[in-house]
Amino acid sequence: QKEVEQDPGPLSVPEGAIVSLNCTYSNSAFQYFMWYRQYSRKGPELLMYTYSSGNKEDGRFTAQVDKSSKYISLFIRDSQPSDSATYLCAMSSSGGSYIPTFGRGTSLIVHP
Amino acid sequence: DGGITQSPKYLFRKEGQNVTLSCEQNLNHDAMYWYRQDPGQGLRLIYYSQIVNDFQKGDIAEGYSVSREKKESFPLTVTSAQKNPTAFYLCATEGDSSYEQYFGPGTRLTVT
Numbered sequence: 001q002k003e004v005e006q007d008p009g010p011l012s013v014p015e016g017a018i019v020s021l022n023c024t025y026s027n028s029a030f031q032y033f034m035w036y037r038q039y040s041r042k043g044p045e046l047l048m049y050t051y052s053s054g055n056k057e058d059g060r061f062t063a064q065v066d067k068s069s070k071y072i073s074l075f076i077r078d079s080q081p082s083d084s085a086t087y088l089c090a091m092s093s094s095g096g097s098y099i100p101t102f103g104r105g106t107s108l109i110v111h112p
Numbered sequence: 113d114g115g116i117t118q119s120p121k122y123l124f125r126k127e128g129q130n131v132t133l134s135c136e137q138n139l140n141h142d143a144m145y146w147y148r149q150d151p152g153q154g155l156r157l158i159y160y161s162q163i164v165n166d167f168q169k170g171d172i173a174e175g176y177s178v179s180r181e182k183k184e185s186f187p188l189t190v191t192s193a194q195k196n197p198t199a200f201y202l203c204a205t206e207g208d209s210s211y212e213q214y215f216g217p218g219t220r221l222t223v224t
Contacts, residue, residue: 004154006154008152032210032211034211034212036215041218041220042217042218043116043202043204043215043216043217043218044155044202044213044215045215046212046213046214049211049212051211088154088155090213092210092211098206098210098211099145099157099160099170100211100213102154102155103154104152104153104154105154
């Protein structure tokens with residue numbers, strides 16, 4: 001079993017839909033949970049991060065962490081065609097090495 | 113204009129040849145990373161360096177080599193020993209917040 005599992009998709013939704021992207025993990029030492037967005041043929045960029053459990057909101061984006069279930073989510077409200085990209089979750093522990101472990105990425109397509 | 117530059121964007125080589133990928137940063141970050149990305153595989157860590165003149169192997173270091181003679185530069189050499197070198201290579205730095213990584217635009221290497 002991989003440390004971080006993420007469904008590669010693709011996930012295709014109509015414009016305006018609420019999108020839910022998810023990752024599960026097995027390492028209980030993970031404390032930092034990140035979401036990166038990667039457009040085609042570009043490098044990833046950090047979208048949001050959460051420390052430990054809870055929710056974090058930034059505009060149309062909400063990140064949720066449920067440590068008891070080892071499950072994290074990224075919600076995108078009022079999705080736009082410009083949101084079409086690959087979304088990678090990443091996680092790291094707070095002690096020792098901070099090197100993140102990445103999920104495979106989920107390809108999202110928002111069609112007009 | 114601060115950031116990470118990777119050159120070239122596209123690189124073509126014949127099998128059996130070594131090739132060096134460039135990564136330069138002017139963000140004044142200490143830690144730098146090299147990742148490999150294959151379709152549906154997410155990011156896999158090749159090498160990382162936390163300070164000048166020091167670097168560590170990542171999960172898939174075989175067939176690769178690096179140097180870190182300057183803080184700004186972290187070149188990656190893909191040697192002929194790397195069995196399947198065709199991939200998208202990403203260089204990253206670590207920001208002041210350890211969980212945050214900044215990525216370059218990537219180099220797509222094709223070996224035939």
